[in-house]
Amino acid sequence: MSRIGKLPIAIPSGVEVKVGTEAVEVKGPKGVLVTPTHTELNYAVEDGHVVITRATETRTARAQHGLRRTLLANCIQGVTKGFSKTLEVIGVGYKVAVKGNLVELAVGFSHPVIMEMPEGVEAKVEGQKLTISGTSKEVVGEIAARIRRVRKPEPYKGKGIKYDNEQIRRKAGKSGGK
Structure with a gap:
């Protein structure tokens, strides 16, 4: 039995979970999220908890059990608290600005890089951070990764876009004259 999959998911107040044949819909104060179900798993809403059990003991059912439970737990957390990722822009002359649903990055190219935020994702700037x-952990992580990919942090001076909690392994660079 999957250690993660067998844990019940608590449904907080103000959250409504509807189990369908194709997907599970989670409604909460921050919005609505839908996650697909798996045919070899059974979903049940019992007295304030969602319980996922295996219908069969096949290899795919065992593999999907913990995954689907975690995806559903992320949906419930997303519609109640939400998810966020913080990126730092480090470098002389590097700037970041938010204009509506567009993020404008000036990170050493001859032109600013403009990225559009999808619906349900919000961007805020405080200094260089x-x-x-947003509500979806997957979408927030993907957008943060795309922004980081524009100018990854380099190991010599540490310039670039990095996650707030990321440690950059620094290199010594060239040794001076011998």
Whole structure:
């Protein structure tokens, strides 16, 4: 039995979970999220908890059990608290600005890089820190990764876009004259 999959998911107040044949819909104060179900798993809403059990003991059912439970738990957390990722822009002359649903990055190219935020994702700037927040953990992480990919931090001076909690392994560079 999956250690993660067998844990019941608590449904907080103000959250409604509807189990369908194709997907599970989670409604909460921050919005609605839908996650697909798996045919070899059974979903049940019992007295304030969602319980996922295996219909069969096949290899795919065992593999999907913990995954689907975690995806559903992320949906419930997303519609109640939400998710956020913070990125730091480090470098002389590097700037970040938010204009509506567009993020404008000036990170050493001859032109600014403009990225559009999808619906349900919000960006805020405080100094050199950019915070991406939204209800879907997957979408927030993907957008943050795309922004980081524009200018990854380099190991010599540490310039670039990095996650707030990321440690950059620094290199010594060239040794001076011998």
